[in-house]
Amino acid sequence: MAKLLILSDSSRYSISKLTDELVSMGHQVKYMNISNEPLALSAVNEYDLTVLTSMNPYTALSIALTIGKSINSAAGIINALSVTKLLKEQGLDFLMVAGDSAVKSAFTNGPYYFNTAWSLGLGGFVDTVEGARSILEYRHYLKNPLASASILVKLTGEESRVFATIKHSKYGELLRRLNLHFAELTVIDGKVTEANPTPEIPVESVKEVAQVVAEYAAGINS
Structure with missing residues (x-):
């Protein structure tokens, strides 16, 4: 043992x-x-x-x-904290922005799911380019290098939390690909947008x- x-x-x-x-x-x-x-x-x-x-x-x-x-x-934790890695593993397209001009150029018709490229619990929906610019300004104000780049994803729907292990019928395979054994997942439209690799276990x-x-x-x- x-x-x-x-x-x-x-x-x-x-x-x-x-x-x-x-x-x-x-x-x-x-x-x-x-x-x-x-x-x-x-x-x-x-x-x-x-x-x-x-x-x-x-x-x-x-x-x-x-x-x-x-x-x-460590490899699994890094994969979980990288929002871009999570999205790529699920075949989701996204746009990365790090400044005001990029946001104005990328934003067309909302809503978008707007998150930091590294998981900080700051993700959410934004409907307008003005709203996205304001959020980006706040993220830069935090002076946290992990908040300097953000991603825009075309997702809509209710956000939910799911605790899953590699035995989970729906998300187990994704966890294996990410080298994770368990995580608390943030899910929108069936897609995982964030993963906490060290959560409280229900x-x-x-x-x-x-x-x-x-x-x-x-x-x-x-």
């Missing part, structure tokens, strides 16, 4: 449920909340696998890039996530 480390930066009930589920499967599990105790990255590599959940995904990425095996992996999905983690850990140790 595997020696597992669960890392988060917030306290969530589902983490204790996941810990209990993995222990019941025979695994040795340690949980750390890095908001409460410091993390020595050298110590992480004592574990067969690190599970990153209920954590800012950019914090998780900085950890995943410096340790051995994690779920999700309590009803804990058993499925534990199975995914256990199967991956078994592959590492085989």
